[in-house]
Amino acid sequence: MDLDRFKECSAAFGAERRRWPPREHALYDRFALTPEGTAILADAERTDLFLDALEPAESDPRRVRDIAAIVRPAWQRLAKPAAALAASALLGFALGYMQALSASDAGMASGLLLGPQSLQEFGL
């Protein structure tokens, strides 16, 4: 019987016509507004409403960029961290050098203040 088929379709596809297979749209139109059809659809709609409470996940643009970057060659992926490491090594070396230089200047200055014995240390 057609009403049985209507019930089967609502149990599988829910209360909304657009979710039914196109071949069953005529069946939907025939029964949807009848008292039996309305009751059947109301029952299916409860499950639809329940399912609708699950919102779609929002995608994170950073994640999209990360995935696109995965296939870049290793040297490209490592270029940024390697450059950062090299820059910090260079900076560390420069700072250390400057510190050593100023320590050496300080030693020379104190030598000048302390007298001839200290001047000998500088070969003067």
Added chain:
Amino acid sequence: MKPPPDDALDVELMRAVGRQDRHAFARLVERHYGWALGFTDRMLGTRHEAEDMVQTAFLRVWQGAGRWEPHAKFTTWLYRVLYNLCVDRLRARQTASGEPLGDALVERLADEAPTGEERIASLQRGARVRAALDQLPARQRAALVLCYYEERSQAEAAALLGVSAGALESLLSRGRATLKKWLRDELQ
């Protein structure tokens, strides 16, 4: 979110990806990441797992693009890759724990909720649906996600799951019947 409609562009991009064109790959990821994540998230119920699965699927796109032939739409192919990955993950999860996530998931998602009562309530409602979907066998769940959320045609969903139209209808009916019972039990 639904897949973008321009199939011809996907074919063009996939051919370029097959030639190891990284820009084409980035474009493909941008076009399809959103719906792929939506589908996978609803299949698995956990965001971080879904993100990992989508990443794995796109890596397979990159690795398999050279052999890819446009017999079916790119989106159909990607759905199938994602579906297979999800089924494997669901099976592994079931083997590991012996039981679905259930209430623990509801609690965890509620804990993760940002401030705002309405947002919290919305997340809790969503978490209930995730917990309910978690009770379903993988194929019933996939049938519901594809037909209800993704609004794929019955023919496409049936093809993806490798079943007939009648079997798809049966999967949907059984899935919805389980959800209805779950909902009724919860209200009592």
